[in-house]
Amino acid sequence: GQSLEQPSEVTAVEGAIVQINCTYQTSGFYGLSWYQQHDGGAPTFLSYNALDGLEETGRFSSFLSRSDSYGYLLLQELQMKDSASYFCAVKVDFNKFYFGSGTKLNVKP
Amino acid sequence: DTGVSQDPRHKITKRGQNVTFRCDPISEHNRLYWYRQTLGQGPEFLTYFQNEAQLEKSRLLSDRFSAERPKGSFSTLEIQRTEQGDSAMYLCASSSPGTGGPNTEAFFGQGTRLTVV
Numbered sequence: 555g556q557s558l559e560q561p562s563e564v565t566a567v568e569g570a571i572v573q574i575n576c577t578y579q580t581s582g583f584y585g586l587s588w589y590q591q592h593d594g595g596a597p598t599f600l601s602y603n604a605l606d607g608l609e610e611t612g613r614f615s616s617f618l619s620r621s622d623s624y625g626y627l628l629l630q631e632l633q634m635k636d637s638a639s640y641f642c643a644v645k646v647d648f649n650k651f652y653f654g655s656g657t658k659l660n661v662k663p
Numbered sequence: 664d665t666g667v668s669q670d671p672r673h674k675i676t677k678r679g680q681n682v683t684f685r686c687d688p689i690s691e692h693n694r695l696y697w698y699r700q701t702l703g704q705g706p707e708f709l710t711y712f713q714n715e716a717q718l719e720k721s722r723l724l725s726d727r728f729s730a731e732r733p734k735g736s737f738s739t740l741e742i743q744r745t746e747q748g749d750s751a752m753y754l755c756a757s758s759s760p761g762t763g764g765p766n767t768e769a770f771f772g773q774g775t776r777l778t779v780v
Contacts, residue, residue: 558705587768587769589771595773596754596771596772596773596774597706597754597771598771599768599769599770602768641705641706643705643769649694649711649713649758650696650708650711650719651696651708651756651769652708653698653705653706653707653708654705655703655704655705656703656704656705
């Protein structure tokens with residue numbers, strides 16, 4: 555089976571930087587994805603790492619260490635609209651996705 | 664609109680009734696997934712299709728649940744004899760073929776929120 559662990563909730567202020575960690579255990583690992591979900595909305599894709607290292611997409615960066623079964627999502631210059639839940643998801647056996655339980659990010663003014 | 668669409672968006676049903684949900688994936692995507700999400704949790708994998716073939720079913724999917732994708736395009740998820748524990752958001756996602764990279768990520772629909780009373 556798969557297990558993913560991420561913090562349940564994180565609070566930060568507008569303009570700050572926040573890091574959301576994810577550790578995973580799975581077989582058939584292909585890569586680690588991050589999704590954002592606002593209350594009542596659909597999960598939307600943010601970032602994907604198949605190889606070790608940092609991927610940067612605007613204010614969001616994602617990191618993967620395959621040897622440590624660990625990744626993180628880094629959000630910079632936080633905005634109020636970034637308040638949402640963030641899920642890490644492992645891509646397994648070519649094309650299946652299993653999600654963590656999510657981290658609720660609260661951005662305060 | 665080229666996104667994943669789901670119908671209906673909301674469904675309220677009485678315990679014991681059958682319900683069916685529909686998902687229309689992004690047209691060029693050959694993989695289609697069903698997930699279930701309850702409040703405060705991440706999406707739980709239910710089943711997945713490649714074209715019309717159902718390749719995997721989660722142990723979460725009891726025999727009251729059945730999914731089809733008859734022509735490799737849209738899919739339906741049916742729940743028979745609904746129970747209160749089936750109340751959840753049912754999400755559909757699709758992805759394109761490929762071995763990796765962002766264009767093989769899953770793109771989600773808005774979901775069908777099921778309430779069993």
